[in-house]
Amino acid sequence: MSKKVLVVGVFDLFHRGHVEFLKKAASYGDELIILINGDEMTEKYKRRPIYSEQDRATILSAMSCVSLVEVTDSFDVKPIIEKHNIDIIVHGDDWEHESYLKQIRCTEEYLEEHGVSLAYTQYHSTVSTSALLQKIKES
Known part of the structure; x- marks a missing residue:
């Protein structure tokens, strides 16, 4: 049985940091x-995305x-965990563990009951959508 990896994010203005993160996340299992x-969620949570959800x-x-x-x-990832039998969730280490659990509407108990582990990869703040937007504003 294949090991399924889940990543969650906006992925607007797709860039090298996204590519590196996704390749690393994919290395944790067989299916990413x-x-x-x-779009609606992103606008409420962060800002209006540059690329539509379909484009992303x-x-x-x-x-x-x-x-x-x-x-x-929805921030709640439980339906996708159950629908796809997710084994591991990967996210950047720019989030504290408890804050990220709260963000995805999960508890340690829930993840343990469903056999899901969390892995954090190194976040590179110099390669981010926010940094790109700032660079565009300054030019």
Whole structure:
């Protein structure tokens, strides 16, 4: 049985940092499933995305390491965990563990009951959508 990896994010203004993160996340298992935050959710949570959710899904689906892309308008990842029998969730280490659990609406107990582990990869703040937007504003 294949090991399924889940990553969650906006993935707007797709850049090298996203590519490196997704390749690293894919190395944790056999299938990489990406749950992207929908346009409405992203606008409420961060800002209006530059690329539509359909464009972001298309870009992500083009990566050879990606098995599936789905769009959500909910922070709760439990439905996707159960739908796809996720084994591991990977996120950047720019989040504290408890804050990230709260963000994805999960508890340690829930993850343990469903056999899901969390892994954090190194976050590179110099290669980010926020940094790109700032650079665009300054030019």
